[in-house]
Amino acid sequence: MKQAHALHRGPNDPGLANPSRRSILLGSAGAMAAVTLLGFTPLAKASEPKSLPDFAAWKDRNALFVHSANTMETQRGAIGNGVITPSNRLFVRNNLPAPPASITDNPDAWKVKIEGVKNPRTLTVGELKTMGVTTVASVLQCSGNGRAFFPHGASGTQWSVGAAGCVMWTGVPLKSVVEALGGLAEGARYITATGGEALPEGLDPKSIMVERSVPTRALETGLLAWEMNDEPLTHTHGGPLRMVVPGYYGVNNVKYVKNIAFTENQTDAKIQASGYRVRDVGKKGSPDQPSMWEMNVKSWVTAPLESGRSGRNMIYGVAFGGTVALAKIEVSTDGGKNWKPARFLGPDLGPYAWRPFVIAADLSAGEHRIVSRATDTEGHTQPEGRIENERGYGHNGWSDHGVSVTIS
Amino acid sequence: MKQAHALHRGPNDPGLANPSRRSILLGSAGAMAAVTLLGFTPLAKASEPKSLPDFAAWKDRNALFVHSANTMETQRGAIGNGVITPSNRLFVRNNLPAPPASITDNPDAWKVKIEGVKNPRTLTVGELKTMGVTTVASVLQCSGNGRAFFPHGASGTQWSVGAAGCVMWTGVPLKSVVEALGGLAEGARYITATGGEALPEGLDPKSIMVERSVPTRALETGLLAWEMNDEPLTHTHGGPLRMVVPGYYGVNNVKYVKNIAFTENQTDAKIQASGYRVRDVGKKGSPDQPSMWEMNVKSWVTAPLESGRSGRNMIYGVAFGGTVALAKIEVSTDGGKNWKPARFLGPDLGPYAWRPFVIAADLSAGEHRIVSRATDTEGHTQPEGRIENERGYGHNGWSDHGVSVTIS
Numbered sequence: 001m002k003q004a005h006a007l008h009r010g011p012n013d014p015g016l017a018n019p020s021r022r023s024i025l026l027g028s029a030g031a032m033a034a035v036t037l038l039g040f041t042p043l044a045k046a047s048e049p050k051s052l053p054d055f056a057a058w059k060d061r062n063a064l065f066v067h068s069a070n071t072m073e074t075q076r077g078a079i080g081n082g083v084i085t086p087s088n089r090l091f092v093r094n095n096l097p098a099p100p101a102s103i104t105d106n107p108d109a110w111k112v113k114i115e116g117v118k119n120p121r122t123l124t125v126g127e128l129k130t131m132g133v134t135t136v137a138s139v140l141q142c143s144g145n146g147r148a149f150f151p152h153g154a155s156g157t158q159w160s161v162g163a164a165g166c167v168m169w170t171g172v173p174l175k176s177v178v179e180a181l182g183g184l185a186e187g188a189r190y191i192t193a194t195g196g197e198a199l200p201e202g203l204d205p206k207s208i209m210v211e212r213s214v215p216t217r218a219l220e221t222g223l224l225a226w227e228m229n230d231e232p233l234t235h236t237h238g239g240p241l242r243m244v245v246p247g248y249y250g251v252n253n254v255k256y257v258k259n260i261a262f263t264e265n266q267t268d269a270k271i272q273a274s275g276y277r278v279r280d281v282g283k284k285g286s287p288d289q290p291s292m293w294e295m296n297v298k299s300w301v302t303a304p305l306e307s308g309r310s311g312r313n314m315i316y317g318v319a320f321g322g323t324v325a326l327a328k329i330e331v332s333t334d335g336g337k338n339w340k341p342a343r344f345l346g347p348d349l350g351p352y353a354w355r356p357f358v359i360a361a362d363l364s365a366g367e368h369r370i371v372s373r374a375t376d377t378e379g380h381t382q383p384e385g386r387i388e389n390e391r392g393y394g395h396n397g398w399s400d401h402g403v404s405v406t407i408s
Numbered sequence: 409m410k411q412a413h414a415l416h417r418g419p420n421d422p423g424l425a426n427p428s429r430r431s432i433l434l435g436s437a438g439a440m441a442a443v444t445l446l447g448f449t450p451l452a453k454a455s456e457p458k459s460l461p462d463f464a465a466w467k468d469r470n471a472l473f474v475h476s477a478n479t480m481e482t483q484r485g486a487i488g489n490g491v492i493t494p495s496n497r498l499f500v501r502n503n504l505p506a507p508p509a510s511i512t513d514n515p516d517a518w519k520v521k522i523e524g525v526k527n528p529r530t531l532t533v534g535e536l537k538t539m540g541v542t543t544v545a546s547v548l549q550c551s552g553n554g555r556a557f558f559p560h561g562a563s564g565t566q567w568s569v570g571a572a573g574c575v576m577w578t579g580v581p582l583k584s585v586v587e588a589l590g591g592l593a594e595g596a597r598y599i600t601a602t603g604g605e606a607l608p609e610g611l612d613p614k615s616i617m618v619e620r621s622v623p624t625r626a627l628e629t630g631l632l633a634w635e636m637n638d639e640p641l642t643h644t645h646g647g648p649l650r651m652v653v654p655g656y657y658g659v660n661n662v663k664y665v666k667n668i669a670f671t672e673n674q675t676d677a678k679i680q681a682s683g684y685r686v687r688d689v690g691k692k693g694s695p696d697q698p699s700m701w702e703m704n705v706k707s708w709v710t711a712p713l714e715s716g717r718s719g720r721n722m723i724y725g726v727a728f729g730g731t732v733a734l735a736k737i738e739v740s741t742d743g744g745k746n747w748k749p750a751r752f753l754g755p756d757l758g759p760y761a762w763r764p765f766v767i768a769a770d771l772s773a774g775e776h777r778i779v780s781r782a783t784d785t786e787g788h789t790q791p792e793g794r795i796e797n798e799r800g801y802g803h804n805g806w807s808d809h810g811v812s813v814t815i816s
Contacts, residue, residue, distance in 0.1 A: 004724060068576075079637045080639075081543070081574060081578065081635075082543075082578075082637065082638025083543070083576070083638075083640060084492065086637075086638065086639075100522055129722065130719070130720045130721070130722060130768070132768075133722060133753065133766055134753070134754075135489070135490075135491070135754030135755070135764070137755055138752075168490060168491070168754065170489065170490075170753075170754075179481070184567075227489075229490065229494075230488045230489060230490025230491075230492070230494065231494070311538070312538045313538070314537065314541060345541065345542070345543050345578075346542075346543030346544070346545075346576065346578075347543070347544075347755070347756075347757040347758050347761070348755075349755040349757075350755050353755070356543070358541055360538070360540075
């Protein structure tokens with residue numbers, strides 16, 4: 001049963017057991033290079049419980065599925081009902097091995113070059129800290145969250161619902177930086193951010209580097225963040241400095257950001273040009289396909305997950321609208337035949353945050369399929385099904401995301 | 409210098425060096441009994457660094473001053489700029505030794521008796537969890553926060569600014585419980601909550617028990633909480649179940665709550681009858697004096713604390729209005745001669761939460777006295793000075809709460 005698989009899935013990640021799939025994820029690097037980069041041998045370890053990698057050793061192991069050395073997922077039962085995801089429960093997904101922890105020893109000395117403005121400059125984090133500050137709550141979600149539900153076996157980490165969390169980001173508004181540097185250069189249409197990971201030798205840098213472009217409309221809300229959840233940003237999550245684009249998929253929130261360029265065109269790095277592109281199953285990625293930018297409206301149930309007692313039960317979940325605030329959340333306990341409005345729980349942290357929800361339901365003995373369906377203020381509602389696509393991106397269909405619960 | 413004392417204060421707590429003061433705090437118990445209850449010998453240990461007591465061993469020692477086995481204060485520099493205080497940095501203040509940690513082993517089995525309603529009942533936490541749920545962000549602050557600033561040497565823990573934090577509480581609205589039990593009995597004017605601590609033998613229970621009454625107007629917002637910051641409530645902070653009255657001083661948020669009674673009169677327990685009463689210096693507490701219920705408007709600076717470089721500096725702090733939302737926050741860098749409006753930072757979590765604030769200031773070399781002054785939506789503004797009172801309660805004067813910073 002699909003649902004049971006998603007809930008009880010052990011550390012055996014089908015996406016890792018097949019090196020040829022992994023090689024796609026990593027671009028033109030061969031399968032063995034990919035294995036080396038990730039620091040372990042997937043075939044050998046696929047069936048063993050994995051411990052947390054060093055760069056994320058401070059995380060709550062019991063709250064996470066460890067898919068690989070660079071991919072850890074929050075378990076559905078550990079998502080909780082809170083407006084903010086505790087840092088030690090937040091999922092982790094790095095496209096390259098993280099730089100050493102020492103890069104956060106002196107965060108204020110980290111440098112970022114700003115290009116494509118009237119007065120280009122290299123700024124330290126210490127300097128950025130005097131240029132302005134904002135704090136925004138935003139859902140961080142991997143483009144492939146929900147990939148495990150695709151029946152065609154989309155390659156990549158087999159995320160269920162837990163490649164997402166809602167955290168507070170504190171940093172300087174990117175707009176303030178641009179204003180301080182004289183404004184945008186002419187013709188700038190994209191914000192192109194480059195990560196500071198060390199690139200492996202012997203590979204074309206463009207095939208492996210983390211460099212993402214987002215449209216300049218993101219300048220209204222983007223920030224360069226040095227804190228997450230009111231603590232200095234860890235190197236696990238991109239410290240000393242991370243590009244944060246509220247409401248955009250995770251990959252656009254470039255870690256260890258060392259360069260911000262306002263550019264006429266999108267970068268030709270593979271992660272942008274053919275990676276993170278939505279296309280039909282079986283097709284290759286290319287620049288003419290939609291890029292994974294703004295997130296869509298989505299929700300899922302977080303409790304109960306497996307069983308309950310007959311009578312009054314409280315059903316909990318989380319919902320978010322991407323870059324658009326939520327209008328409503330509905331819950332069905334009969335697989336989507338009948339829906340009732342649920343209630344948001346706790347304070348509203350703004351349009352980019354998720355909102356926990358709750359509804360009391362009288363459940364009779366037997367099996368119940370509990371599903372949730374969110375609608376944003378622009379009228380977008382989660383669809384019932386999947387939009388089938390090669391890499392399993394952007395899944396927000398309510399049916400797959402429900403839970404089957406036995407009431408006794 | 410007063411300020412330096414407050415900032416750099418070591419674990420030597422003047423309030424603890426004098427057993428006769430401590431005996432006042434604990435009521436009619438003699439000095440030696442008080443020492444025994446607190447589990448250490450203050451005179452012997454007054455000048456040694458204290459380690460965290462067992463019941464709070466999970467706390468971040470570096471973020472806290474440990475005043476005693478039952479009193480730990482968040483350091484001003486560890487308050488941060490966040491809308492929520494991380495649990496491991498939150499201050500601790502128990503009036504009695506905490507029950508063993510095992511009381512949270514099976515939180516759903518904890519029982520609370522509800523009296524003074526049409527249909528009195530004893531309910532388990534498991535039952536409460538099906539009766540309703542709410543999540544509210546609220547400042548938790550000890551009545552004596554700021555006591556260290558009183559020149560007359562008010563007895564009790566010498567809190568500076570850190571006996572306060574803002575946390576999320578999740579539990580059932582007390583109103584929902586009352587409605588489920590048929591409504592209030594006639595004549596109910598107070599909500600009287602009793603803590604579940606074991607009482608020491610040989611003392612009059614009324615002299616030592618934690619039992620507090622608040623007016624029934626608190627029924628509109630009060631809750632019985634089983635979670636703090638989206639995690640099961642620890643026994644350190646009152647788990648399995650705590651009475652929470654948003655916007656009220658800490659003592660009213662009774663830990664390990666085992667009894668809620670809607671009563672015609674306030675309890676005659678000493679902690680209510682003569683404890684936590686505002687009176688002139690030198691006077692004894694009595695029921696005709698104001699009780700420490702709703703908190704008043706308050707703020708303080710959290711950064712910079714000691715030094716800075718000349719030029720543009722970001723000044724941070726926190727502000728809250730008790731039970732009333734904030735209207736504005738102002739900052740002065742010249743000890744209160746000139747004021748400028750600061751900006752609230754991050755999402756607004758509602759009227760009971762605190763709001764971090766920030767302002768950019770150009771500071772020249774030399775000494776600066778940085779102070780902040782909050783005003784609530786009902787027009788209450790922090791006063792400049794103290795309202796002198798015997799126990800040093802409710803201090804919200806802006807002058808004492810400022811910081812002296814050397815800019816070079």
